[in-house]
Amino acid sequence: METVIKGLRTNRxxxxxxxxxxxxxxxxxxxxILSPYDPTEATMRNAYLPxxxxxxxxxxxxxxxxxxxxxYGARASLSGVLLLVTTVFIxxxxxxxxxxxxxxxxxxxxxxxxxxxxxxxxMILAIAVAGILGGSLVNAVLxxxxxxxxxxxRLARSMxxxxxxxxxxxxxxxxxxxxxxxxxVHILPNILPIMVITAAADIGALMMELAGLSFLGFGSQxxxxxxxxxxxxxxxxLQTAPWLMVFPGLAIFITVVVxxxxxxxxxxxxxxRQEE
Amino acid sequence: xxxxxxxxxxxxxxxxxxxxxxxGGGEEKKAAVAKDxxxxxxxxxxxxxxxxxxxxxxxxxxxxxxxxLVKFDEKMNSTPWLAESWKIGDDKLTWTIKINDKAVFxxxxxxxAQIAKESIERTFAKSDRAxxxxxxxxITADGQVLTIKTKRPVPTLPGMLADPLFIIVNTxxxxxxxxxxxPICTGPYMVKDYSKAKAVMxxxxxxxxxxxxxKTVEIPTIDDPxxxxxxxxxxxxxxxxxxxxxxxxxxxxxxxxxxxSIASLRSVLARLTSAEGRPLHDKRVxxxxxxxxxxxxxxxVLLKDTFTTGGPAVPPSLDYGxxxxxxxxxxxxxxxxxxxxxxxxKDTDGDGYVDKDGKNLELDFVFYxxxxxxxLYAEATQADAKxxxxxxxxxxxxxxxxxxxxxxxxxxxxxxNIITANTGDPEVYMNWYWxxxxxxxxxxxxxxxxxxxxxxxxDKLAVEFDPAKRRQYIIDMQRILLDDAATLIFGYPxxxxxxxxxxTGAEIFPADYYWLTKDVKPAK
Numbered sequence: 001m002e003t004v005i006k007g008l009r010t011n012r013x014x015x016x017x018x019x020x021x022x023x024x025x026x027x028x029x030x031x032x033i034l035s036p037y038d039p040t041e042a043t044m045r046n047a048y049l050p051x052x053x054x055x056x057x058x059x060x061x062x063x064x065x066x067x068x069x070x071x072y073g074a075r076a077s078l079s080g081v082l083l084l085v086t087t088v089f090i091x092x093x094x095x096x097x098x099x100x101x102x103x104x105x106x107x108x109x110x111x112x113x114x115x116x117x118x119x120x121x122x123m124i125l126a127i128a129v130a131g132i133l134g135g136s137l138v139n140a141v142l143x144x145x146x147x148x149x150x151x152x153x154r155l156a157r158s159m160x161x162x163x164x165x166x167x168x169x170x171x172x173x174x175x176x177x178x179x180x181x182x183x184x185v186h187i188l189p190n191i192l193p194i195m196v197i198t199a200a201a202d203i204g205a206l207m208m209e210l211a212g213l214s215f216l217g218f219g220s221q222x223x224x225x226x227x228x229x230x231x232x233x234x235x236x237x238l239q240t241a242p243w244l245m246v247f248p249g250l251a252i253f254i255t256v257v258v259x260x261x262x263x264x265x266x267x268x269x270x271x272x273r274q275e276e
Numbered sequence: 277x278x279x280x281x282x283x284x285x286x287x288x289x290x291x292x293x294x295x296x297x298x299x300g301g302g303e304e305k306k307a308a309v310a311k312d313x314x315x316x317x318x319x320x321x322x323x324x325x326x327x328x329x330x331x332x333x334x335x336x337x338x339x340x341x342x343x344x345l346v347k348f349d350e351k352m353n354s355t356p357w358l359a360e361s362w363k364i365g366d367d368k369l370t371w372t373i374k375i376n377d378k379a380v381f382x383x384x385x386x387x388x389a390q391i392a393k394e395s396i397e398r399t400f401a402k403s404d405r406a407x408x409x410x411x412x413x414x415i416t417a418d419g420q421v422l423t424i425k426t427k428r429p430v431p432t433l434p435g436m437l438a439d440p441l442f443i444i445v446n447t448x449x450x451x452x453x454x455x456x457x458x459p460i461c462t463g464p465y466m467v468k469d470y471s472k473a474k475a476v477m478x479x480x481x482x483x484x485x486x487x488x489x490x491k492t493v494e495i496p497t498i499d500d501p502x503x504x505x506x507x508x509x510x511x512x513x514x515x516x517x518x519x520x521x522x523x524x525x526x527x528x529x530x531x532x533x534x535x536x537s538i539a540s541l542r543s544v545l546a547r548l549t550s551a552e553g554r555p556l557h558d559k560r561v562x563x564x565x566x567x568x569x570x571x572x573x574x575x576x577v578l579l580k581d582t583f584t585t586g587g588p589a590v591p592p593s594l595d596y597g598x599x600x601x602x603x604x605x606x607x608x609x610x611x612x613x614x615x616x617x618x619x620x621x622k623d624t625d626g627d628g629y630v631d632k633d634g635k636n637l638e639l640d641f642v643f644y645x646x647x648x649x650x651x652l653y654a655e656a657t658q659a660d661a662k663x664x665x666x667x668x669x670x671x672x673x674x675x676x677x678x679x680x681x682x683x684x685x686x687x688x689x690x691x692x693n694i695i696t697a698n699t700g701d702p703e704v705y706m707n708w709y710w711x712x713x714x715x716x717x718x719x720x721x722x723x724x725x726x727x728x729x730x731x732x733x734x735d736k737l738a739v740e741f742d743p744a745k746r747r748q749y750i751i752d753m754q755r756i757l758l759d760d761a762a763t764l765i766f767g768y769p770x771x772x773x774x775x776x777x778x779x780t781g782a783e784i785f786p787a788d789y790y791w792l793t794k795d796v797k798p799a800k
Contacts, residue, residue, distance in 0.1 A: 040659070040662075042656070042659035042660070044570060044573045044574065044577055044578055044656060044659075044660075045573055045577055047577050047578050048522075061578060061652060061655075062578065062652075062655060062656060062659055063577075135672075217672060221670065222651075222655050222658070222670055223655060223658060223659060235502060236501065236502050236520060236522070236648055237502075237522055238502055239502070239505070239506070239523060239526055240522050240523060240525070240526070241522075
C-alpha cells in the first residue's frame with residue numbers, strides 16, 4: 001500500500017491513469033445522478049432518434065435513452081468485471097498457494113483439474129458453462145471464473161514453490177509455525193504484488209470476455225443496460241442507426257484501454273525487481 | 277532453405293494482393309450477375325430434406341426441388357401444378373384428380389397416379405401432422421387419374437394438397453438418403469450438395485415445365501438479417517429473402533435492386549397459457565395484459581410500418597372479416613390497471629410489480645430470435661407490461677425446442693410467426709392453437725384454452741362447403757377469441773424478397789414456400 005501511495009507521487013503516468021480509473025468508477029456510482037432518463041423507460045414513439053440535444057447518444061429500438069443506458073451500463077459492466085477479477089484472484093491464488101505449499105496429493109489433484117480446464121478453449125468452455133447455467137450476469141461471471149482461475153493457480157504455485165525453500169520460511173517451520181500462519185504471514189505477502197499486477201492487467205481482457213458473453217446472449221439479459229448486450233441489440237440496425245453500436249463500443253474501448261494502461265503502470269510501481 | 281523462404285514470401289505477397297483486389301472490387305462486380313449461377317441468401321431451419329419430417333418440406337419446395345399437385349396463385353386460389361384438374365363427386369367425399377401427363381421426375385421417370393398415391397400414403401405413414409389436414413378412407417390410382425376418398429367431407433382438399441407436406445416424391449427410388457440428398461422430385465432444380473449452412477442446387481435436365489434458367493444455384497444460409505442485407509448490398513448474393521423491416525430503405529435504388537413485397541398470410545402472435553393454476557387463467561388478467569400493450573406503436577414506429585397492427589387472428593390479406601371485427605382489448609393503460617385491481621392484483625410491497633398472496637405477477641415469455649421482429653415484440657411487451665406492474669421474464673430459446681415448449685404449455689406466452697392459411701383458408705390454423713385439446717387430440721393447443729362454442733363452430737366448419745358460410749364461421753370463431761382475450765396478436769408482417777436487377781422474376785408469393793422457381797431468370 002505504501003508503495004502504491006509513493007507511486008502516485010513519483011510516477012506521473014500511474015497517477016494520471018489512477019485518476020481515470022477513479023473517474024470511471026465514479027461514473028458508475030453516480031449513474032443515477034448523471035443520467036438524464038431512466039435507462040429502462042421505454043418511450044416507444046421516440047424509437048431510433050439520432051443523437052440530438054435532447055438525447056445526446058440517440059435512442060434505441062424501444063425509444064430508451066442511449067446515454068442513460070451507457071452510463072448505467074458502466075455499473076453492470078464494471079461491477080461484473082470487478083466481481084469477476086476478485087473471485088478469479090481469490091480462488092486462483094488460494095488454490096495455487098495451497099497446492100504449492102502442501103505438495104503431494106493435494107498438489108496433484110488441484111493441478112490435474114487445472115490441466116483439464118486449460119485443455120479446453122477458454123471462451124468455448126465459458127459459453128458452454130453459461131449456456132448450461134442459463135443467461136445472467138452472475139452466471140457469466142461464474143463461467144469465466146471457472147475457466148480463468150487456473151492461470152492464477154499456476155502462477156501462485158510456482159512462486160510459492162520458490163519461496164518455500166527460502167531461509168525465512170524454513171526458519172518459521174523450525175520454530176514450529178503452523179502452516180496457516182506461515183502461509184498468511186510469510187508467503188502470501190511475498191507473492192501478492194505479482195498476483196495483484198496480474199489481476200490488474202487482466203481487467204481489460206476479462207471485461208472483453210464478459211462483454212463477449214453478453215453479446216452472445218449468455219450474460220446480461222434484456223432489458224438490462226449492459227455494454228455487450230447493447231452492442232448486440234444495435235447490431236441489427238448497424239446501417240440505419242449506427243449510434244446504437246458506436247457508443248457502447250466506445251465505452252468498452254475506453255474502459256479497456258484505461259484499465260490496461262493502469263495495470264501496466266501499476267506493474268511499474270509494484271514490480272519488486274525495480275525496488276531492489 | 278533460404279530459397280524456399282523467398283518463394284513462400286512471394287507466394288504470401290501474391291495471396292495478400294489477390295485478397296486486397298477481391299475486397300476492393302465490389303463496385304464493379306455488382307452489375308454482372310453470372311448468367312448461369314444464381315446466389316440466393318436465405319434463412320433456413322432444416323437440417324434434413326425429408327419432406328415429411330417437421331416442416332422441412334418447406335425447404336424442399338423453397339429451394340426449387342419439390343412440387344405439389346396443387347399450387348396457390350398470388351391470391352391464394354388453388355391452381356393446377358402437377359395435377360391438371362380436379363373435381364369432387366356427389367358424395368362430397370370422393371375427389372378425382374387428373375395428373376398432368378407431361379410431368380416427369382428429375383431421373384426421367386414419368387409421374388403416374390400410382391406414384392402420386394404412394395407418395396401421399398408415404399406422407400401419412402411418416403408424419404403425424406398429415407392427419408390434422410384430412411383423413412383418408414381410400415386412395416386409388418388408374419393411369420393418370422388419382423382418386424382420393426376422405427373419411428369426412430373436406431371442402432379445402434385441393435388447398436391441403438398444396439401444402440409442402442404433400443410434395444410428390446418418386447417412391448420407385450428406394451436407395452436414397454432423403455435427409456442429405458433429398459428425394460427425387462419434379463422441380464426445376466436438383467440437390468447437388470445440402471447442409472443446413474449451404475445448399476448447392478443444379479438444373480434438372482428432365483424438367484417437365486419449360487427451360488431451367490440457371491445451371492447452378494448456390495443457396496447459403498445467412499440467418500442474421502443484417503448480414504443478409506449486407507451480402508446483397510455487396511453483391512455476394514443476387515437475391516435475399518426477408519430483408520429486415522428497418523433495412524429495406526437501403527435497397528430503394530431502383531436501378532440496382534428490385535423489392536418484391538406483399539402483405540403476407542402470416543400473423544405474429546403469442547399464445548397465452550390459460551390452463552388452471554396459471555396467472556393467465558383469469559380472463560381479467562389476460563385482458564389487462566392485452567390492453568397494457570401499445571401494439572400500434574410497435575408496428576408503426578418500432579417496425580417502421582412494415583407490419584399491420586394486430587387484432588383478429590386472421591390477417592387482413594385474407595378476406596375473413598378483418599374490418600368488421602373489433603378488438604375489445606386495444607391499448608388502454610387505465611383499463612388495464614383497473615382490471616388487475618379487480619382481479620385482486622395490487623402492488624403491496626412497493627417494488628413496482630403487482631402481487632397477490634405475496635407473489636408478484638410474473639409471466640414467462642418464450643421467444644426465438646430467428647426473425648428480427650420477435651425479440652423486438654418480446655422486449656416491447658416486457659417494457660409496456662412493466663408500466664402496469666406485470667413482470668414479464670423473457671426466455672430466448674432455440675427454434676427447435678419452441679414447438680415442444682408450446683405443446684407442453686411450459687410458459688405463459690409463446691411467440692410464433694405463423695402462416696394462417698397454408699391450405700388456402702385459415703381452418704387448420706384456427707383449429708391448431710385454440711380448439712380444445714382432450715388428451716392430446718389437438719397437440720398443438722398446449723395453452724389449455726377451451727371454449728365449447730368455439731369447438732362447435734370448428735366442427736361445423738369442418739364439413740361446410742359453402743364459401744359464404746365458411747367465412748362466417750371463421751369470423752365468429754375470431755370474435756370468440758377476441759372476446760375471450762384468448763391470444764395476443766401482435767401484427768401481420770409484410771414479407772419481401774429483394775433481388776439485384778441482374779435477375780428478373782424474383783417475386784414473393786403470399787404462400788411462403790415459392791422462393792426459387794423456374795421464373796427466377798437472369799435479366800436479358
